[in-house]
Amino acid sequence: MNWQSMFHYHQWATQKLLHHIESKDEVIFHQVAKNSFKTISETYSHVLSVDYLWFKRLTGIEKPEWKVFDVSKVSITKEGFSQLHKEMEQFFETLTDDQWKETLHFTNIKGDPFSNTREEMFFTFINHSSYHRGQVTSFLRQFDLEGIPIDYIYFSKETQS
Numbered sequence: 051m052n053w054q055s056m057f058h059y060h061q062w063a064t065q066k067l068l069h070h071i072e073s074k075d076e077v078i079f080h081q082v083a084k085n086s087f088k089t090i091s092e093t094y095s096h097v098l099s100v101d102y103l104w105f106k107r108l109t110g111i112e113k114p115e116w117k118v119f120d121v122s123k124v125s126i127t128k129e130g131f132s133q134l135h136k137e138m139e140q141f142f143e144t145l146t147d148d149q150w151k152e153t154l155h156f157t158n159i160k161g162d163p164f165s166n167t168r169e170e171m172f173f174t175f176i177n178h179s180s181y182h183r184g185q186v187t188s189f190l191r192q193f194d195l196e197g198i199p200i201d202y203i204y205f206s207k208e209t210q211s
Contacts (some may be wrong), residue, residue, distance in 0.1 A: 053142055053150065053172060060176050061135050062209065063200040065128060067183055068094070070198045071190075072124040079124050083192040086182075090189050095121045097182045098130055103159075104175035105138050108168055113157045142172075 071079060071090060079091045087093040098119045106114030121127045150168045157163050166174075187197035 053169075056172070056176050057135075057139060057142060058209070059202050059205045060179055061131075061139075062205045063183055064097075064131050064135075064179065066198065067186055067200055068124055068128045068131070071186070072128070074195055076124065078189075078193050078195070081189075081193060083189050085185050085188055085192075087185070090186055091121045091127070093182055093185055093189070094127050095119060097179050098127065098134065100178060101131070101138075101175060102134055104171060104178075105134065105141070107154065107156045108138075108171055109141060110154060112155055116159065 080089050082088045085093070087096060095118065098121065099117055102117050102119070103114055119127075119130045121130070145168070150172075153165050153167050154171065155163065155165050156171075183200060190197050
């Protein structure tokens with residue numbers, strides 16, 4: 051699977067789930083429940099900051115600064131992801147196959163050093179977001195709301211139709 055398919059899936063799933071949340075009562079975005087983070091908005095704050103962090107690492111910055119994004123409303127959060135993902139995609143399109151296989155060195159937020167290929171780093175942040183989208187679905191169920199299908203096969207079916 052190429053980076054474009056995985057990244058377009060990531061964009062699709064992020065926006066689709068946020069759109070679903072936006073279609074519900076906005077109060078659930080900040081409603082407290084039991085999960086890794088207290089609220090859906092805190093979960094998305096984390097994911098957006100981590101997407102940014104991985105993007106900067108993928109550009110070769112060894113220890114990027116943590117950036118906090120505005121997630122005060124679902125619409126603002128959607129726009130934050132949209133802008134960041136556009137910038138990311140523009141960068142990814144410049145990379146050659148050899149650059150995707152290039153090993154980069156970075157330090158995680160705990161200070162631990164890592165050396166991984168761009169491909170491995172890319173897969174890590176896509177997988178990380180999928181994990182947290184599952185948590186958002188758990189929030190929805192705690193609020194007696196249904197989730198929506200956002201697995202890759204649904205993306206593939208919807209975008210190839």
